[in-house]
């Protein structure tokens with residue numbers, strides 16, 4: 524503890540930190556890159572690993588680049604801005620391969636064959652269509668930003684290179700008006716103040732939704748502020764919705780589900796177009812955050828699913844029905860399941876507004892709905908899975924194995940849980956055909972993966 528050490532960095536850990544060996548210990552050094560010799564100081568020692576703080580780079584790698592963001596060192600939003608984009612993509616492919624070998628226990632030669640190169644983004648900056656910023660009161664000021672890694676503290680910055688340029692001006696307008704009207708950011712210490720989170724989302728037409736997350740109380744001046752923002756939008760942008768989401772934080776900070784929503788301006792939702800279909804998205808509903816890569820993600824997923832007009836498709840974890848309806852254009856029928864009830868209402872509305880009468884949506888947890896749906900008389904040939912980071916879990920996989928569809932396309936944002944679930948599917952009689960990683964989150968350590976799985980004859 525406290526020792527200064529010189530380390531040879533061997534690889535990147537899955538969170539993008541440099542990994543080195545020192546006296547039998549694995550040492551994680553944030554900011555260090557593979558192939559580098561660095562000086563670091565040990566700051567935490569655990570049983571089998573230690574954490575060290577980077578002090579100096581003795582020999583940098585040729586893949587090191589200067590991070591463009593002024594707060595890259597502290598902000599938890601990006602982890603890889605110091606690594607060339609080509610090397611970021613190689614790293615992400617390796618993360619997927621490692622998870623399949625270590626967690627999925629698949630043979631390295633098979634994994635090498637299955638895992639394709641990562642599909643990168645031509646312009647890997649300013650790609651997000653949504654930001655969720657944590658708000659805090661700091662020296663009497665309203666601060667909102669991505670949090671510092673491992674803390675709840677937002678990092679203050681006037682810009683962010685993974686969100687649209689116009690958001691800089693937009694957020695400045697919102698925050699200035701909050702300050703002028705005495706709307707305060709929530710202060711954890713005194714447990715007072717109004718705004719806990721600020722969410723901005725926009726679509727390809729540059730229509731904007733602002734969501735203000737507060738406690739259960741009324742937001743004083745909320746409607747006036749929203750109307751004022753509508754008149755001050757950055758050039759080319761139009762405000763279409765301002766929502767106050769009220770949440771009651773239960774004991775020990777556990778968030779109770781008795782949230783309510785109030786429309787302070789415009790509509791309760793925003794619309795987005797994907798591949799010729801129009802989707803309504805409510806404030807609490809999920810939408811992929813990188814619209815350019817999403818089109819590729821869906822195209823690859825649908826190719827892997829190879830849906831014909833005879834196929835019955837189940838889309839588990841379906842959000843507002845984006846993939847379900849794209850699949851529904853080709854299928855005999857599609858059935859979507861999603862836990863956020865507002866998203867399910869959006870999905871039903873989206874089926875109607877796109878004239879797709881063969882799509883059906885159910886609200887509930889896949890763990891509970893899937894076994895019922897799969898034991899009913901509707902038999903799926905194709906199942907699409909797109910779970911959150913936790914993956915599907917054993918009950919869902921067991922229900923899938925019993926239903927035995929011919930094809931499963933599993934979209935995952937977490938290679939570790941994907942590898943765990945794939946192992947169960949393969950042991951249950953499926954064969955893994957291909958694993959296509961796609962970079963939905965350039966500059967971060969996250970990677971999205973599309974896996975194609977077929978029932979063995």
Ligand SMILES: C[S@@+](CC[C@H](N)C(=O)[O-])C[C@H]1O[C@@H](n2cnc3c(N)ncnc32)[C@H](O)[C@@H]1O
Nearest residue numbers: 809811840841842861862863888889909910911
């Ligand atoms: C990664 S998103 C995918 C959504 C959709 N496929 C898309 O591309 O927009 C995962 C979705 O699963 C929902 N979800 C999370 N846990 C769930 C569960 N246990 N059962 C049903 N839906 C769940 C989330 O609300 C979210 O909409």
